[in-house]
Amino acid sequence: MEFSGTGSYIADKDLMVAVNAAIKLERPLLVKGEPGTGKTELARQVAEGLGLDIIEWNVKSTTKAQQGLYEYDAVSRLRDSQLGDPRVSDVANYIRKGKLWQAFAAGRKVVLLIDEIDKADIEFPNDLLQELDRMEFHVYETGEVVRAQVRPIVIITSNNEKELPDAFLRRCFFHFIRFPEAETLARIVEVHYPGIRHDLLRNALTLFYEIRAVPGLKKKPSTSEALDWIRLLVADEVSPDDLKVDPKTILPKLHGALLKNEQDLHLFERLAFMARRN
Template identity: 65%
Template sequence: MNKFEGTEKYIASHDLKVAINAAITLEKPLLIKGEPGTGKTLLAHEIAKSLDKPLFNWHVKSTTTAQQGLYEYDAVSRLRDSQLGNDKVDDIANYIKKGKLWQAFEADERVILLIDEIDKADIEFPNDLLLELDKMQFFCYETGEEIVAKHRPIIIITSNNEKELPDAFLRRCFFHYISFPDRETLKKIVEVHFPNLEQDLVESAMDLFYAIRNQRNIKKKPSTSEIIDWIKLLMVGKINANELDEVMQGKKDIPFLGALLKNEQDKAILR
């Protein structure tokens, strides 16, 4: 299999590329942490594009259970159909809804499986997946089937660090923390999204952006995705580099500040 080297739309650091390819080589899930907005979810999509593999996206919520990733049995629909005399009730498989793990396991080629924001679920959620992620198989009790992966999927797991993950789960993963990009890397990311942007505007925007990020009392620092949104608004609003320089000098208010800061306490610090 080809190695991941980044894509035209995703600027990956050397360390991140090493982590991705190491996880693929070791056949271990890659656990990605980092600030919200640093491209953790997008990474899985770009890996799929780069390696030309299908992507199965399992987005985890607070109510998500590990069982839903395997399958769900719709007993209510089967009962209703039996009352209506529907012939399909004779085959219980008609009432099995395959989860993302099942779909990834039965795929005819190696796929990318994204388990997105795993820390949103109950604390037992990661432990409930240990056997399936280790053995790449599980049992469907309703149909009596043993579901075994045809090809071990490349598993990308993201976390925003809202909860500590169990040690037993962490031992089975290859871990990487996406650090906030340095100025040169961030500039490359901006250029990917806005290739024809005037360099004076890019430099002035980044000066102001980093000045905001470096405020010591900011609770929610603006991220990569937020500078992209902000620059888009600067372009729409026809804000030029000179105007941003005047902001840095304290002569004007920060334009479109709501794209960068997301709570009233942080906004008050900059007023």
């Protein structure tokens, strides 16, 4: 079982090596990188490329590790007991399976995506150490042990918003997705928009990387934002010559797809003001 990319996902050699190493080692693959560099999409494309189902666990700031295993709905059981419902005699009726349980019980190899793990509390990764290492956990309410018969491919993404515990990192295979170079990004664009004019693509990417290189930019535009912007350029039939920046205006056409906060917008406005003064 080896991942070699898909027709709709451009993966460089280092990324494919990381995915396949994690599969062979049977360890979770921890993927970091700028937002919008395709970390979440990687898990979906690994599933597609290997012909596997994917189970996605989207982590939020309020997510607890226990929710990935199971949840016991004691409130519903109490209510049903008051109503005389015969289901209350079996506590298993009130156990809700989490994403890890679903992956462990699938009976076949699946891809388990734990998306944006750094959004949760700092203890969240520690609370999953044993479960991800041993691929089993105990259900205290029923006394059963849930064990993965077939070990899933676990892909964990992080936007690096907070540091992850060393004990957790030790159990993972790590890969950092670097922002693609212009040649690679051009290939990505051509996959999404086949037949795009080469002069438009060349001028758009030149301007895009110039914007990313501006000092003091709070949020650099990402790969996904580049795709959105180029999609708008194609839809509006923007001429490649119109993408040549006028220092007195400096703001690129349809800049709302690239600049996502007022601080960066004001930065470009100040640059334009300084250019006019000079």
